[in-house]
Amino acid sequence: MKWLGQVVIVAGSWLFYLLCRHVFEGSGRIAHEHAEDVWSFERTLRLPSEARLQDWVLGSDTAVRGINAIYQHVHFPVMLVTLVALYVRRREVYRWFRDVLLLTTGLALVGHIAYPLAPPRLEPGLGMVDTGLEFGQSTYAGEPGTGFTNQLAAMPSMHVAWAALVAVAVIVCLRTRWRWLAPSYAALILFVVVVTGNHYWLDGIVGLVLLAFSLVVLRGRLEPAQRPADASRLRAR
Template identity: 45%
Template sequence: MAAGIRSAGRAGAAREARPPLGRELLLVAALFLVYMAGRRLATGHESRALHNADRIWELERAVRLPGEGLVQRLLLHSEPLVHTANTYYAAVHFPATAAFLVWLYWRRPAHYLWSRRVLTLLTGAALALHLLLPLAPPRMLAAAGLVDTARVYGPSVYGAAPGTDSLANQFAAMPSLHFGWALMVAIGLIRACAGRWRWLWLLHPLVTLLVVVSTANHYWLDALVAAVLLGGALLSVRAPGRPFAMAARPAGASR
């Protein structure tokens, strides 16, 4: 039995071999540059983006999705809450995803490779959709009657007019990568961790969803499409097994 466990441990360690750090840093940096270049390539198209926004708004009402304004009105009852939501939108997206990948790299290398590949597929599909379907966010849509909370209350990540912003594509609402990445962070951590408390990671995509909608940066459908694209990416990349520390627990051990 002990020999079998030691053998399984060596096999598990082999499966958990950490990829070279230099290679991963270069790869992630290259992917980030491609991501930013793709977003800049998709800028402009203001008339198409506003026309598509009208169609998305009408579609949501036709299928009786709750109005984004319902969530925003709850947010606007408290100015500190608005500031918190705007800060969450501006400051959590990239750092949370980076921290997720760094932790997986050091503690769960096989899960890191899986998560990095899934995020790459998701982001690539999202960039393609940004090019095919430029979409103005609800904060730009007059029919929505929503407040641009970042512009009015701050802080804002958008420092220029939508058509002239060289750092971000403000007509890339569909899909919401804020929500898609947050959902993958939760799924990846639930898969890589043990214990019942790991399910609390689902609070991250839930809070992100409420934030992106209440700040008028995304429609409900933006999050739904992101979830569908993530589902396709998850089906395309084989998931790793459970970490050895959990998998090797004797069958009779308490859980």
């Protein structure tokens, strides 16, 4: 029944994360002010316009519906499948993966609380639309400030950070050259969260920075776990 303990740890941590985001939801006024600051800073950095990218995709209803579906249905299932697969097949990697996941998400929670940020879809002045709402595929039941979901927690993007962590796990666990295609999954998720108007480029970038920090802090949890396998290969020779 050891697996039940892991379910409690992961599910309990996720519920705690959601509860804190809800309880400490920031001011709408401040979140909108931060949105203006982020948008302006991105233009200073000469990052591509999220609005122009969305305009390009809006030319195809099929493409937008597909992107909305990815935003709705891919994020959590992929993470769940990865956790289960690692627990069943690569227990030593699972422990490292779980710890990196919890640390990254915990750091993100600090960001959500300290820097409330309205996503582009809630900022009409930026020229973007809520593609989920427009096509009847929205994952949000009501207006910001209602319900349990904190819609003003755009910074950083956990969609992007989690997708990148899954990609890292694939690279660590597999030996085929095809594993180097895994980062394309993270790139796809970054594209999806931007096109749907749920995040700015900077949200994804900050999410990746937090993930990188967690990987560095917890790198020692992975290296010892890999040594037995390496040693067995050497003995086999």
